[in-house]
Amino acid sequence: MKSFDTYPKTVKKTVRYIKQDASLEQIKKIEDLILKSIQARKQELVNKGS
Helix, strand or coil, X not given: CCCHHHCCHHHHXXXXXXXXXXXXXXXXXXXXHHHHHHHHHHHHHHHHHC
16 A cells, blocks of 8 residues: 555545545545545456456
């Protein structure tokens, strides 16, 4: 796994926002968005490899 410091600034800012400022509702929305994005990217990579 990569060290946290090697990720893009936007990822680090997002994690900091979630830890410090996000409400429960915002966390749920962010979680849904990230999970959908990850699934879409995984599928894209699987299809590309086939």
